[in-house]
Amino acid sequence: MMTMPTGNGARGSVAIVGAGAVGLACARALQRSGHAVTVFDPAELGSGASSGNAGLIAGSAVIPEANMRTLCEIPQLLFRANGPLTLRLSHLPRMAPFLWHFVKSCRPSEFDRLSRAMAGLSLAGFDHWMALLDDLEEARSLFRRDGCLYLYLSDKERRKAENDNQTRRARGMPLVELTPAEVKERVPDLGIETAGAVLAKSSGHVVAPDALCRTLLQRIIADGGTFHPVAVTDLVTAEKRVTAVRASSGDDFPADRLVLAAGAYSRPLAARLGLFPPLDSQRGYHIMVREAANAIALPMLVPSLGMAVTPMREGVRFAGLVEFADMDSAPSPALHRLLKHSARRLFPQMQTETAVEWAGQRPSLPDCLPIIDRAPGFPNAYFAFGHGQMGLTQAAVTGHAIRALIDNATPPVDLTPYRATRFSKRGA
Ligand SMILES: Cc1cc2nc3c(=O)[nH]c(=O)nc-3n(C[C@H](O)[C@H](O)[C@H](O)COP(=O)(O)OP(=O)(O)OC[C@H]3O[C@@H](n4cnc5c(N)ncnc54)[C@H](O)[C@@H]3O)c2cc1C
Numbered sequence: 001m002m003t004m005p006t007g008n009g010a011r012g013s014v015a016i017v018g019a020g021a022v023g024l025a026c027a028r029a030l031q032r033s034g035h036a037v038t039v040f041d042p043a044e045l046g047s048g049a050s051s052g053n054a055g056l057i058a059g060s061a062v063i064p065e066a067n068m069r070t071l072c073e074i075p076q077l078l079f080r081a082n083g084p085l086t087l088r089l090s091h092l093p094r095m096a097p098f099l100w101h102f103v104k105s106c107r108p109s110e111f112d113r114l115s116r117a118m119a120g121l122s123l124a125g126f127d128h129w130m131a132l133l134d135d136l137e138e139a140r141s142l143f144r145r146d147g148c149l150y151l152y153l154s155d156k157e158r159r160k161a162e163n164d165n166q167t168r169r170a171r172g173m174p175l176v177e178l179t180p181a182e183v184k185e186r187v188p189d190l191g192i193e194t195a196g197a198v199l200a201k202s203s204g205h206v207v208a209p210d211a212l213c214r215t216l217l218q219r220i221i222a223d224g225g226t227f228h229p230v231a232v233t234d235l236v237t238a239e240k241r242v243t244a245v246r247a248s249s250g251d252d253f254p255a256d257r258l259v260l261a262a263g264a265y266s267r268p269l270a271a272r273l274g275l276f277p278p279l280d281s282q283r284g285y286h287i288m289v290r291e292a293a294n295a296i297a298l299p300m301l302v303p304s305l306g307m308a309v310t311p312m313r314e315g316v317r318f319a320g321l322v323e324f325a326d327m328d329s330a331p332s333p334a335l336h337r338l339l340k341h342s343a344r345r346l347f348p349q350m351q352t353e354t355a356v357e358w359a360g361q362r363p364s365l366p367d368c369l370p371i372i373d374r375a376p377g378f379p380n381a382y383f384a385f386g387h388g389q390m391g392l393t394q395a396a397v398t399g400h401a402i403r404a405l406i407d408n409a410t411p412p413v414d415l416t417p418y419r420a421t422r423f424s425k426r427g428a
Contacts, residue, residue, distance in 0.1 A: 012256035020050035023261035025399030051210035054308035054319035064368040066105035084306020097278035101366035117417035128396035148203035264363035266385040281361035286319035331359035373420040
């Protein structure tokens, strides 16, 4: 593995907006190639999607939620009591651009392209994390590669998943079919009859996503990077270049380059640079059952419950669900109750009363792909946002891609599917 020099600023300064997994991975990748990095984020580290997620690396990986089957199922999913998908009607007008592009992305002719583009980022996700952290053992030690079970609760569900599993195999994901008895052997505490499972052998997980972010930021600072716990409220531009970021403190911080990685909150600053992406938030939920630290040995995805179950350092995390709602609205207590109910359905002995509850925003674009690109018309500004359900998986590869764009090097994957203008008439 090649060791990169750490950031002495010889290549100029980069302001990074957002200290989630994506912003931090970009910052570290740039620092290691000689850039002086400054990261901005007003939120408490560990409070956003990058720490509240299910921790899976390449969990569902290559199946875009934008597909014809999902589109047909949406009415049924929305009206199903206690279903994994909810929409607050007050949010509907705001999500019209997202919906329009989502429907277009569901066309059967798009499936193969989107699936390949997801695979391009996701399947290399684990290896890119290992490369990014090859000098940071404390963070590397948070990663496991034990695989992930797709657990089916009925034969109908298992049959329905056959096409998805064919696609996974076609993209190069090794899958092993497990009978109900074999599932029971691997997860002895499971208190429900299953119709078997499929084991995705190459998937990994992170046992403490918040510690990953914390450790990364500490190392960035130790190697000379700067962190400002403030929001970036505006960008200062001159002659089609970003010259500084303006912070909520009122200060301007000059920078040679800008990376916008503010997750679901990226839209206002992207708009300052003339881009209006149909970015929306899919709020997700988790509960963490601390007492159950040893209940399972490997992560599981339970598609019918819209939920992942992940063994983490501090307990078992049940995470998932999708809620379309205004970002400033309060999380729904009913969805936390639903997660607790599902947890007890799988593990009747699980004590969920004292579970820690969390909710946060997935930064979602309608075609399930992020934007990783230079800002059109602003050659020193870069976009890295919109990673949806896959941002933990794709953060390190995104960091390496942004570094390649800035350093004029060959990116780790062809970045055409992730271009910024793909939703505008100009870029369609
Ligand atoms: C329940 C749930 C389960 C998930 N499970 C998985 C999984 O198993 N695997 C996977 O790969 N992905 C998963 N995801 C998705 C993943 O967590 C996200 O895609 C990823 O965290 C997005 O990272 P980010 O850095 O882009 O955004 P964020 O983590 O949201 O970080 C953006 C940061 O930008 C900051 N910010 C916003 N505005 C400003 C501003 N103006 N100035 C400065 N800073 C600003 C915010 O405070 C925030 O800290 C899950 C998400 C959820 C919600």
